[in-house]
Amino acid sequence: MSRTPRALAAVTLGVAASLAVTAAPAGAAERFTPGAPGAGDPYFPDMGNGGYDVAHYDIGLKYDPATKGIQAVTRVTARATQNLSRFDLDFLGPLKISSLKVDGRAASYTRTGAQELVITPRKGIRDRRTFTVTVAYSGVPQRIDDDTLGTSGWVATNDGAVMLNQPFGAAAVYPVNDHPTDKATYTYTLSAPSGLTTLANGDLRAKRTAGGWTTTRWDVRNPMASELAMIAIGRYDVVSGRTKAGIPNLTATDQAMAVKAEDAKKFHEQTAEVTDFQNALYGRYPFTSTGGIVVKAGVGYALETQGRPVYDLGRRPGAIPSTSLLAHELGHQWFGDSVSPKKWADIWLNEGFATYSEWMYSAAHGGKSVQALFDETYATPASDDLWTGKVADPGRDHIFDGLVYDRGAMAVHVLRTKIGEKAFLRLLKAWPAAYRYGNASTGDFVRFAEKLSGKDLDAWAKAWLYSEGKPAL
Numbered sequence: 001m002s003r004t005p006r007a008l009a010a011v012t013l014g015v016a017a018s019l020a021v022t023a024a025p026a027g028a029a030e031r032f033t034p035g036a037p038g039a040g041d042p043y044f045p046d047m048g049n050g051g052y053d054v055a056h057y058d059i060g061l062k063y064d065p066a067t068k069g070i071q072a073v074t075r076v077t078a079r080a081t082q083n084l085s086r087f088d089l090d091f092l093g094p095l096k097i098s099s100l101k102v103d104g105r106a107a108s109y110t111r112t113g114a115q116e117l118v119i120t121p122r123k124g125i126r127d128r129r130t131f132t133v134t135v136a137y138s139g140v141p142q143r144i145d146d147d148t149l150g151t152s153g154w155v156a157t158n159d160g161a162v163m164l165n166q167p168f169g170a171a172a173v174y175p176v177n178d179h180p181t182d183k184a185t186y187t188y189t190l191s192a193p194s195g196l197t198t199l200a201n202g203d204l205r206a207k208r209t210a211g212g213w214t215t216t217r218w219d220v221r222n223p224m225a226s227e228l229a230m231i232a233i234g235r236y237d238v239v240s241g242r243t244k245a246g247i248p249n250l251t252a253t254d255q256a257m258a259v260k261a262e263d264a265k266k267f268h269e270q271t272a273e274v275t276d277f278q279n280a281l282y283g284r285y286p287f288t289s290t291g292g293i294v295v296k297a298g299v300g301y302a303l304e305t306q307g308r309p310v311y312d313l314g315r316r317p318g319a320i321p322s323t324s325l326l327a328h329e330l331g332h333q334w335f336g337d338s339v340s341p342k343k344w345a346d347i348w349l350n351e352g353f354a355t356y357s358e359w360m361y362s363a364a365h366g367g368k369s370v371q372a373l374f375d376e377t378y379a380t381p382a383s384d385d386l387w388t389g390k391v392a393d394p395g396r397d398h399i400f401d402g403l404v405y406d407r408g409a410m411a412v413h414v415l416r417t418k419i420g421e422k423a424f425l426r427l428l429k430a431w432p433a434a435y436r437y438g439n440a441s442t443g444d445f446v447r448f449a450e451k452l453s454g455k456d457l458d459a460w461a462k463a464w465l466y467s468e469g470k471p472a473l
């Protein structure tokens with residue numbers, strides 16, 4: 001994410017108090033127990049769940065401009081990782097469920113706490129078995145305005161809506177195991193009155209119009225974290241093509257932004273150019289397509305939604321993203337999207353490298369050198385808030401703060417000087433390759449960099465990642 005400061009409305013998510021009660025076992029000798037109501041992330045204890053691993057989300061969603069609401073059916077295909085008597089999905093807000101089935105049979109459910117949809121199938125689900133949960137629901141999904149983390153969820157625009165999920169938000173639109181550690185493939189089938197464009201991550205596979213409604217189908221074949229899933233509906237101008245390296249590229253601009261055709265073309269070409277530049281620097285681009293969407297949503301940030309970042313430039317009519325912003329969000333495709341954090345505390349692995357991606361792009365394109373950008377940032381006085389908190393554990397309310405971005409990027413640069421240019425350039429490719437489509441922690445990164453470089457990096461990690469305050473050079 002990359003954000004500009006703004007005032008935030010005050011709605012805070014509560015804490016779910018879901019009590020684990022063992023349900024009746026299905027077999028005589030076997031014990032079936034409830035899946036955990038959280039994924040164990042200390043910053044967001046309600047996010048995610050235990051007891052299963054999602055393989056695929058199939059989201060069918062019809063948007064009605066008259067109500068700004070949706071009618072949807074989401075089918076979740078998952079594999080049990082224990083004998084399950086019951087399990088939770090994350091699902092929050094006012095959406096009303098009309099039907100819920102497990103493996104095609106009606107199952108009982110309750111909604112408790114902040115975001116738990118607690119599902120009890122008729123029979124326990126055996127460990128390692130694949131099962132489906134099909135939920136039909138409707139209503140106007142919630143827009144979440146968090147005191148410190150900003151807007152996410154279903155964000156209404158003048159002529160449609162955008163789904164933005166970082167760090168939470170997915171659960172406002174579809175039932176989900178909402179934690180970056182449970183990645184899955186996706187299919188979206190999106191319907192809206194003809195004249196509106198429907199967009200999502202992945203690749204457009206089908207488009208048909210009937211009875212005044214247009215339906216598009218999008219496939220995401222690479223594993224994706226729910227925080228990176230995206231839907232955009234509204235009046236958009238779309239440009240499709242390929243980068244010089246041959247990567248499919250789809251960009252779109254919200255007509256409410258009144259972007260000139262030549263600027264929309266420039267946005268498309270610069271997206272291709274930055275993707276190819278990073279493709280050479282960070283190794284093979286991890287996804288089936290690149291692109292980006294300029295929206296007018298009033299959220300005040302850009303977000304690295306997988307394969308197709310969203311740029312809200314709503315306050316600047318006609319604007320397209322700067323190459324620096326493109327370098328940030330597209331850099332995330334390797335750092336944050338393909339390699340995702342194990343816990344939200346590890347988010348500097350996303351933002352530090354995305355900010356450093358801006359620096360490297362600048363240095364290679366006639367802008368300031370990386371060293372000059374480091375020096376400018378490092379010159380921030382030791383008394384400044386920037387030096388408060390720990391980069392590798394900033395705290396729940398600070399995951400989008402300057403310390404994560406700027407100190408994260410400085411940490412990367414100091415690492416570069418410690419391990420040398422040759423090892424650093426190898427690291428930029430080897431790290432995203434080693435953890436492609438997976439999750440990594442700060443500890444994983446430090447160990448990986450030590451092994452690759454043969455250098456002891458304990459002092460570096462202590463000073464730049466694990467301690468508060470301004471490190472000496």
Ligand SMILES: [Zn+2]
Pocket residue numbers: 001002304328329332350351354
């Ligand atoms: Zn970012």
